[in-house]
Amino acid sequence: MQDWHEIIIPSTPAGRQQAEQSIMEEVNRYGFSEEACFSIRLAMEEAVVNAIKHGNRFDRNKKVTLRYRFNGSAFILSVRDEGRGFDPETVPDPTAPENLTLPYGRGLMLMNAYMDRVEFSDAGNEVTLVKENR
Amino acid sequence: MNAEVSQLADGKVGVVSVEGEIDFSVLPRMREVLDEAHALDPSCVLVDLTRVTFIASDGLGVLIEAHRRADEEGRKFDLVHPQPHILGMLRKTQLTKLFRVFETVEDAIAADC
Numbered sequence: 705m706q707d708w709h710e711i712i713i714p715s716t717p718a719g720r721q722q723a724e725q726s727i728m729e730e731v732n733r734y735g736f737s738e739e740a741c742f743s744i745r746l747a748m749e750e751a752v753v754n755a756i757k758h759g760n761r762f763d764r765n766k767k768v769t770l771r772y773r774f775n776g777s778a779f780i781l782s783v784r785d786e787g788r789g790f791d792p793e794t795v796p797d798p799t800a801p802e803n804l805t806l807p808y809g810r811g812l813m814l815m816n817a818y819m820d821r822v823e824f825s826d827a828g829n830e831v832t833l834v835k836e837n838r
Numbered sequence: 839m840n841a842e843v844s845q846l847a848d849g850k851v852g853v854v855s856v857e858g859e860i861d862f863s864v865l866p867r868m869r870e871v872l873d874e875a876h877a878l879d880p881s882c883v884l885v886d887l888t889r890v891t892f893i894a895s896d897g898l899g900v901l902i903e904a905h906r907r908a909d910e911e912g913r914k915f916d917l918v919h920p921q922p923h924i925l926g927m928l929r930k931t932q933l934t935k936l937f938r939v940f941e942t943v944e945d946a947i948a949a950d951c
Contacts, residue, residue, distance in 0.1 A: 717863040742892070742923045749894045753862045799932040805906060807899035810931055814895055817930045 711770045713752075715760040715785075720752050723770055727781070734774050736837050743818035744779060747833050750811035751783040759785025759829055774837075778820070782832040789828025839864040841871040845878060847947050852880035853918075857889040860897035868897065872904040882914040882951040884943055893924055898933060905936060916951050918943050 711726070713719035724745070731744050752768060760766035766786040773780055796803055798810045815822045821834035839858040846853055852875035860868060875883045885901065887893075901917070908915035916938040920928060928934050940946035 721861075721863055739923065745892065746894060746927075749861055753894070753896065804932060804936055805902060807902040807906075808895075810895035810898060813931065814927070 706773045706775065708771050708773045712767050713770070714764055715756045715762055715766050715768060716764060717756075720756060720768075724748055724752065727770065727772055730772075730774075731779055734779065734837065736779065736835070740835055740837065744781075744833075744835050747815045747819045747822075747835075748781060748783070750815050751781070751831050751833060754811050754831075755783050755785035755787075758790070759787030761787065778834050778836045780832065780834050782830055784825075784830035787829050789825070791828055792824050839867065841867065843871060843874045843878070845880065846943065849878070850881045851943075851947055851951065852876075852878045852883045853886055853943060854883065855886045855889070859892040860890060860900075861892065861894050862896055865896055865900055868900045869903070872900065876904070876907055876911065876913075879911075880913060882916065882946075883908055884916055884918050884940075884946050884951060886918040886943060887920040887924060888918065890921065890924060893927065895931075898927070898931065902933075902936065914938075914951050916940060916946050918946055 711723045713723045727748065728745055731741055755768040756762060760768065769784045771782045792812055795812050796809060798813050803809060815833060819833045820836050823832045839856065839860060841854060841856045844853050854871055854875045905915045918940050919942060920939065940949065
């Protein structure tokens with residue numbers, strides 16, 4: 705089993721881009737399908753952008769910590785911010801007719817739709833994403 | 839990401855052609871180019887997604903904002919030829935109920951977009 709890798713980024717778009725690119729290069733090396741790579745890229749983007757926007761509220765002094773590893777059959781990524789956390793159960797369903805025209809609120813739904821497992825810490829400021837390599 | 843606006847059908851249709859990834863870092867440019875298309879005052883804005891390889895939820899949000907503006911200003915706003923994984927996203931989020939999706943720009947124009 706591979707050890708955890710850790711990347712700590714500032715709450716800025718540039719830091720996010722570099723970290724995501726470097727993780728995706730590793731994902732590609734592990735032979736995930738094109739579809740799985742798209743799913744991982746999408747879920748990672750949603751988690752990191754949520755951490756920067758909603759968790760750290762674009763505060764440049766606050767960091768986002770990405771930890772990831774491959775356990776032989778799956779890619780596991782956790783994204784933690786320095787915010788107060790939130791309760792994912794309170795996020796409205798973006799596919800409900802009354803929410804369909806809202807330009808926000810789809811990140812969590814997409815993470816759930818594209819990953820095999822999505823778990824939040826009790827504090828709600830860390831999400832763990834799991835994608836099996838089938 | 840690269841994006842440009844062109845006009846077709848004697849100026850009745852504004853086409854926004856996008857290439858590359860629509861992620862968090864390019865949202866200001868996406869808004870700008872969609873505003874350019876609206877400013878031409880066409881009867882329809884088409885966003886050609888043929889060469890878009892990735893879009894995240896914030897990118898979808900920008901398209902929804904542009905759709906809302908089109909509604910308010912009395913014009914249509916449709917999407918053209920998203921790649922299969924992006925069409926899949928539009929279906930999972932049920933945004934195919936909001937956007938009409940055409941195979942080609944010509945199909946959209948023929949359907950009186």
